[in-house]
Amino acid sequence: MYVLTPLQEDEVHTDQTASYTEQKQYVKKKPNGAVPETNKKSKKKKKKGKAEPPASAKSRDEKSLDSILEDLAIEKRPMQKSVHQNDRATGKEIQTIEMTAGTSSVLAIDPKHLKAENEMRRIFGSKVVDSLENQRNMPGTSRQVRGVRRAGLNPRRTLLVSPPGFWPAWDKSMSMDLVETKGSLKYFRYVYDPSVSHVQELFEAAKSANDLNAIAAILAKYPYHPDSLLTFADLFKYSGEHQSSADAVEKCLFALECAWHPLFNPLQGNYQLKYSHDLNKPFFTALFGHMKNLDRRGCHRSALEACKFLLSLDSDDPKGALFCIDYFALRSQQYKWLEQFAEEYQCDNSLWLFPNFSFSLAIARFYLERDAEDVSDHADKSTAVDLMKQALMLHPLVLSKIVDKAPLKDSSWTQILKNAFFGSAKPGSPSLEHVINIYVERHYIMWRFPELQNLLKEAALLVIESLKHDSREAQDWACVMKEAFSSEKNEYSHLLVSDFSDTTPSLPPEELRPFMVGPGMAHDMPPVEQEAGPERIHAPLEVVGRNAARVFLESLLPWVNYGDNRHGGNDQHDDD
Template structure:
């Protein structure tokens, strides 16, 4: 039984001794008080369990109204009615006096009940404190140190997820206000196909509440086509896997056949019958993204997350952290893909804190990090101004090697320290006196990864003339990663973080550190050799260990051409934006050499650039002049 229902039971017990008005000379109040408890006990308390579903908000409102009303609210209501009829019995005055005298006992009884309620809740562990926090509190009281499975074998505490920041709508309300977001949600709750239809009655469903997304009211109810199975429990971690319901196992076969035949209409028919098929939704999300319809793509991803969250096992919760969902199982892969796409959509909307929480959740699902969440978690931490958390994460997160050796953390930690130093300078006293300064950390990052500087200057871009002189130095101009894995990681870092270097204060920090590196190398060149040995030892593999991570997946820019596996769907008959086959796009002459632009009509050249498969003719000015002369 929840805390709210227990509180209602206690309130009803307090209100039970109230008796109706009696005439003078009838049975006294003491006898009626003795007879009243059986009347309250005759109520079946298990009826309260029926209302614990979707109408929680209505019950909360009723509880608040009941708390705000005095104990004698029913009596006052009856007395007002009788006063309107010009009937005021004398017994009301006596009962009011007696209740004023006995007003102290119900208050004391209420305090005792509240104290007992708190003790019951503590015993039942209904509070929302994590298990690890409650264990530490009890240990401090007893003066003992007890290690639980979560602290020894579970994921790091820095990956604890804050449910307040999981949804992007909450962050949008903090940025733009509740009125703006509320008006947007009201428009979103109405499907686009029925917004212009007037006088039509629409049936609005009430989807269940979820942690990751806020489903609109017009979404159909969940079809229960998937579930989650608990595989095993090992080292304090529960291993889960998604499963399709046996009654809909053929749906995946239909999708695979439609994908092999490049038939988009067949995939659409699958969604028509099974609107929450994850892979079909993700396919349409990718098609919408490359077609420029980003909102439709985000809606398809959120719909996929809603269906997958509804299938969660009762023991699976992002707030506990004792779970593992391995990417090696094929049925688990859509959840990783949907979370990664949802994280990028939140970043595109400016909800960086929500994207950080989703990234932590994605990183905690599988310790192998199949989607590369480790290469963008520092970016979201910097954009959401979680500088202290980033330093704590770099210190506590368990990895094969130190995180500060990775290119993204090598350059992100100095940025975090820079902003922490700036905040500490405005306050009295600094907690970073015993730590390295941001300039020293940036100098170490440039010594460890000197090839990053050239890529940052080109990608940002940094147009100051001083960068040309810095890059002329042999240490920066001729620097090479030396390892395929490191080179791939540097490319991912520059593609994901280049926008951070557009801030002027960070450009000053980078320039100061680069000049210090050049000055130190003039005095002693052995330091560069030491850092080269460290780089070679850490990234010693001759193969690209991160080849499964595409650099384009970490970019904010949507490429003009879709990937090869989606191109057949883009040119298929089911797409709105139909494109002619390559043979019709350009004739043999156009494929051999580009057409001349000089002397042609500028409007025709512009139209030909938009629609290259249409032949507009030469349209030279000479021909036009001849026609005008005739």
């Protein structure tokens, strides 16, 4: 390393690679007399490179979008940030120092794949995504002056979400403390600022009374209160307004990310955020909901990165990220990574004993074999058929559940299920039955692909044929599962099967009414049929045809404006 003294005069700033916050830093130009040897070598290489003919203009035009994004991507090497907490909130320039040795892990997060915008650009193109982002950054509450661009309150970039400019500035109501350090791991937890410590008590009181107005009043004064935002996110979700629910979740994540400790670096992997601390729980809930929203939008690679982040936060895996990470890996075609993860990740049981990994590893091997250019690359590994056969031996109950859920309507499945091994299969333990139900609910859509149905059918027929010659093999596998899932209690009862489902049950307005008003006020509200009466005809265009319960809930939020309709329905309204 060379210690260089900056010039005292005529300082020249050069742009450096941004950290994961994508902010720019400026480095002073080094004096001409102190050039490291590495720079001299690079100059020689550049001179040699000049002799090579330049690339044609046509080849530059044909450069794919993926390669451009790769060039603009953030470096994978972890960066250690030396920044004050207030600098994170105000978006000031952040100094970054590269770590001498980074930690490599299967849970290492790739920041360029973490945001949905990058993946959507690959799918739909930059013009479409930029157009949608421009619409998002023009809320109905702000009047744009023609020819003048409105300055955003949140110009800073964050790792998890891209905040629109119309969001209010972060209120600094929370921060993150370093609790302790054990070995190479640092343990953190969220804390409230003493000046707003009473807000959580107000929220708990409003929640126990089912008073949504009180929660809305909290958001009016503290727009980044995590639990209040997550409450409205759930209400929007159950009323069928998934985009509004996703916006509330992203707003919660933005606030919680602003509160990160300077030493809390998701790209470094040496952190723990224990779920046992109550104030840490909103971050787990918001990140899990954000992961599901990414999957719903078709951004499976971004969902995989979010799932890796969620799994790395707490080694106890309180949200069950382990039961859906393989699904996101398959949907994003990260087959080699999935095999590497199954080999390297440490947990109480071997991952291949869980039903989701038993079947997903077979599917991953199937696609790797299909796409392999050289068959000898997989000569020393079990084939996809063998892995699928093993999965059916371990979890025969899965077959009948997949046939019903997918559904698989071919008549051959009826004959296969008549076999006693599949037709009379039992779960064996409450824990195993629960994780099987989670697997079927999360992964059933994978079995709608014809090639995977053929793989499953071939393996099932081989299992039946094998048991005709040696029935003791089934007993051996049953003993393995009994030892792996030996508890008589459901060890995964805290994980709801519905949380892993793609479908969300919607509640009718009459069931949401008790939550819209304070206690004892429901009888003063007009009947539901009156709410959709003739007076709705003159409502603004932004409200017509929308869910009445959702409109009422949304109107309580301080940043929502449907326009002034006192002069009739022909006035010009702001876009919502």
